[in-house]
Amino acid sequence: MALPQELFYTKSHEWVSFDNGIATIGITDFAQHQLSDLTFVELPDNGTTVSSGQEVAVVESVKAAADVYAPISGEIVDINNSLEDDPEIVNRDAFGEGWIFKINVSNESEFDELMDADSYQEICPES
């Protein structure tokens, strides 16, 4: 699957899109593929303040569990509740409908720490 060029990426395989001060975060296609079909997503609470690098969510398949980290600091302002009923949305559409949470970004300069698609591609094989 081609990596969306407009997104930003982290070493821990999250993707980030940015719109009007709000960052939307999910896991990459590579990441969902490592876990196989998801059975559960542990979502954070709205209103939680998180700092960059903090564990925020957990994605689980039948045999695996992985932490999802906040790529940037801020307040959680939205979570993808539909993942509670149908976690496999992440497998089907990791970069779209499978987003996990949104952060009201407190420090935009942290965006400099994120990678663009080309840099992410270098640390991640094609899947």
Added chain:
Amino acid sequence: MDSYAVIFKKPIDYSEALQYQYRLLNARQNDEIPDMVVLLQHKPVITIGNRGRKNYLLKNLDEYKELGIDIHHVERGGDVTFHGPGQWVLYPIMKLGKKNVDSHGYLFNLEEISIRVLDDFGIKGYRKKNKSGAWTDCGKIAAIGFRLKKWVTFHGMSFNVLDRLYGFETIVPCGLENDKITCLERLIGYDDYMMEKVGNRILHHFANVCDRPLKYFFDDNHIPEFIKKLKPPLN
């Protein structure tokens, strides 16, 4: 850089091995050590994964105590399983994403290792749809449950070698109420060197399947200092 395999010959207490895994995990996240794989046997223990349900335990805590079986809740994927002497446990502590083979999916690769080991001994192993692990016509032989933190793997896979599976009779393994558990000894008969042979084949196939050429270290000697200090106490 080569990856390191550390092999323990004597069974290790589950909590000690878990502490060891955490130390390696932390060191791997910080790039202080290369990708590693630990091969060991546990003292008898039942572990319950994230989604594990207690009603899969068929005995009460006193009865488990009497049988000499410890019980641990662990933050890996997967359900309830048993570990004990005669079963190899493989704990890869590696950063996923650096190698092309990682794109096959880590679960797929772990299963592949077991299937190739079975093939070495003339047994046909296979995957089952919607059930992880490695299977034979006589039942499930390898179980998988892992966790990723910052995309470094820990926990992993167990492979039943000798016919000492009594612990499985006290649980509903992995929630599989109608599936049998088996081991290599039941399939091809006993051999004095069976554990050693299977251990070697597991590491051999791990190196190939995961594309991580291995340098071997044994519990009692030659472990590099920086890994030694992470090591669990040996009995």
